[in-house]
Amino acid sequence: MNAPLKLSLFGLGLIAIFAATFGAGRVAGPAPTAAPAGHGTDAGHGSHGATPSTGAAPVPGGLQVAQDGYRLQPLTGELSPDAAQPLRFRVLGPDGAPVTAYTPTHEKNLHLIVVRRDLAGFQHVHPELREGGVWEIPLRAAAGAGQYRMFADFQPAGRGEALTLGVDLPAPGTYQPVPLPAAGRTATVDGYTVTLGGELRPGASSPLTLTVTKDGKPVTDLQPYLGAYGHLVALRDGDLAYLHVHPDGAPGDGRTQAGPQIVFHAEVPSPGAYRLFLDFQHGGVVRTAAFTAVAGTPPPAPPAAATPSASPTHDHGAH
Template identity: 45%
Template sequence: MSAFHRFTVRRRALAAAGTAVVLALTLAACGSTDDSSSMPGMDHGTHSSASPSASSSMGDMPGMDHTAAAGSGLSDSRDGYRLTSPETTPTSGNPAAYRFTISGPDGKPVTAFALEQTQRMHFYAIRSDLTGFQHIHPVMAPDGAWTADLAALTPGTWRMFTSFTPDSGSGKGKDLVLSRTVTVPGDVAETPLPAPAATAEADGYTITVQGRPVAGMAHPLTVSFSKDGKPVTDLQPYLDTYAHLTAFHEGDQAFAHLHPTTQVTGDNGGPDLAFHAELPTAGNWRLFLQFQTGGKLHTAALTLHVG
């Protein structure tokens, strides 16, 4: 073999090895990526969707963050799917039924939804000042019409979020979040957003959040639970996890949904839960943490600053 030929073969081998290293780094980078709460202004409905039995989608895996896939949730349409509702001005001070439909790219109501944390649809109501949080599991009629039974709303602008995963069609397996706003008539009393804090209280429990997330980057968060100065170790599974964490961005109400990575093993969760957080935008986020003990659901809220 000539010296020139040996040189050519060596260059090709080095190029192939370099390509393999780049591919490995690329793949690694991709992989890194019914009780109402006693806290005023917060409620969690416990209505389940129409069909309780079906296999879970990949989105059910603990630790998965759906923000990137679902977007900010501030639009009523995405990837051909659309949220429509006849509700625009519910009255204040009384429970209200919010009726809505999800239509697919073909314009027809969607009736096939995959399970996501034991439910086919998660519905959230949040006021523009990030108060009045409600998390409800609405009921779907056979024709694809959903009904979310809301607790009383205070005057102001509210955004209604729907979080779901189609189980058929072009969007099968995609985690989607769509929303619309409604205006509740009356005298509006805006509540200033509480300052960022590392702790919150709920029903005698103290919740502490540790971690300094940076916008657009995956970052670990640790949530610790205590009561009367003692660690809590009796968290019960709720929606297949030990805690359900929803976040809304100050100003535009952008939506984020985080799950703990801590494995569920029984009624013995705590005192520490690990979360994988990837909040897309800098600024203040209002976090609503829901957890269950002794068969009762609790909701804690705190403000987290993202740099």
């Protein structure tokens, strides 16, 4: 581990963070295209929690329930697939106490993403902070019964960067999983058509352009939502890693137009399928368009005749 060399690239602020680190593989330099340290205040949701790591690829955000001494702790045991019920949780800090002070990112102290583990029923919401560091929001398991993943994307006050923690929550009932939708360039929602341009490239930042039309006409009066004309969350198929997606430009910066195109810079760590969720606001309503996109050359498909009787080495192979 060449930590001293790498740390010199970052400066004292990150040294403190690294000193608090207990996750393996995190003491390291950035990937060549990683955003600079301290980007947390203005980066996209997806940037939070992906931390520099040496040699190997960075650990994407959202895969851990605890990181850098912080822990995401649900106070609600399950979600209801039938009706909105209060979902409560808190974030415990390195001292074990609930975190009550946050630095806003994208105009909110905490962004909550909830999605079923088959990537159905995506929701991006903003809970209220109550006494004692308890976050609360009424929420329904939107895709019905099944196992859900909730991600909290936040920046504790005094910390130089945001992070994303994730935890599973069940919605009891009969789980009817849906296959990942096929990769495609267009998505429709409420009469809007959103077209995806650009390619995901493993290990590199690449531009994605999302173009919004309604009734065949470009939408040129998108409304700012949380400081941007669109917010894009990317989740990796297979483990729901929560990924880098940086908006390009902001409303009012003199160069960013209110549609029909919204430009992002996405960075994904590996080849394979991702589900992209675009939140945009028009006519006072926030809508979500979802796409499946494949980065690079996808992994080989499993053998069609694979059966449970296959060799154990296949079940435990490193792939």
